[in-house]
Amino acid sequence: MADWQPVSRNGLRFYHLEPFLGIELWFSTRRGSDNDSDHNMGIGDQLVHFGIRTPPVSMNQTHSNTVGRVERSGEVQADACFTAQANLALSVRVADCVPIFLWDGDNSFVGIVHAGWRGTLTKIALRFTEKVEKEMGIEAHRLNYALGPSIGKCCYKVGKEILDAFKQTWPEAERFFSRNRDGLFLDLRAANRFLLSAAGAVEGKSLDLCTSCERKRFYSYRREPGDGRNWGFIIRTDK
Numbered sequence: 393m394a395d396w397q398p399v400s401r402n403g404l405r406f407y408h409l410e411p412f413l414g415i416e417l418w419f420s421t422r423r424g425s426d427n428d429s430d431h432n433m434g435i436g437d438q439l440v441h442f443g444i445r446t447p448p449v450s451m452n453q454t455h456s457n458t459v460g461r462v463e464r465s466g467e468v469q470a471d472a473c474f475t476a477q478a479n480l481a482l483s484v485r486v487a488d489c490v491p492i493f494l495w496d497g498d499n500s501f502v503g504i505v506h507a508g509w510r511g512t513l514t515k516i517a518l519r520f521t522e523k524v525e526k527e528m529g530i531e532a533h534r535l536n537y538a539l540g541p542s543i544g545k546c547c548y549k550v551g552k553e554i555l556d557a558f559k560q561t562w563p564e565a566e567r568f569f570s571r572n573r574d575g576l577f578l579d580l581r582a583a584n585r586f587l588l589s590a591a592g593a594v595e596g597k598s599l600d601l602c603t604s605c606e607r608k609r610f611y612s613y614r615r616e617p618g619d620g621r622n623w624g625f626i627i628r629t630d631k
């Protein structure tokens with residue numbers, strides 16, 4: 393199975409995954425020191441260095457479970473989106489939330505999801521598979537997905553109110569919480585894997601790194617509240 397590879401272009405370092413010819417995923421890194429606020433907001437402009445000439449689609453990301461279908465560049469009012477258009481990159485910006493990349497083996501669409509605890513609570517990953525099936529006729533078992541770096545269960549300490557919120561609306565999710573002497577921890581990655589796998593989607597190669605542990609590589613809002621964001625992109629090309 394193809395794995396994520398580090399790639400440098402124009403001074404920017406990304407991780408890159410090409411599950412097969414025609415589907416490409418990127419995930420940005422920070423460039424060096426912890427004080428380097430660098431390219432976190434305008435990185436979409438840098439995609440030209442990766443051969444992508446059209447500006448990427450961005451999402452307004454309000455921790456909703458809204459899924460949008462997109463046909464062109466610009467901002468969509470959603471926390472997940474998908475497109476059948478070739479050469480149109482979809483982007484997500486995260487600094488602890490789980491970025492999820494999705495595609496299918498027939499290379500007929502790509503999608504991207506932003507799943508923080510609220511999106512996970514409202515099962516945005518499942519809303520995504522449902523909408524793709526309804527609008528594209530692609531059943532969930534034909535989908536592949538990969539998770540990008542996010543805060544891991546090692547670092548995602550949460551209050552009891554979050555456990556209570558899950559107990560109320562998704563009681564089975566209690567299994568994704570664990571308690572140790574430092575407190576209560578939530579495994580957002582496992583919760584989203586569960587939703588997608590239960591729907592039938594097949595996991596490809598995820599980039600299993602914790603944004604909070606990996607301070608040299610990624611921004612983490614929990615570790616350092618601020619504007620720094622990691623960017624993920626997915627695109628299907630017609631090459």
Ligand SMILES: [Zn+2]
Nearest residue numbers: 546547602605
């Ligand atoms: Zn960690």
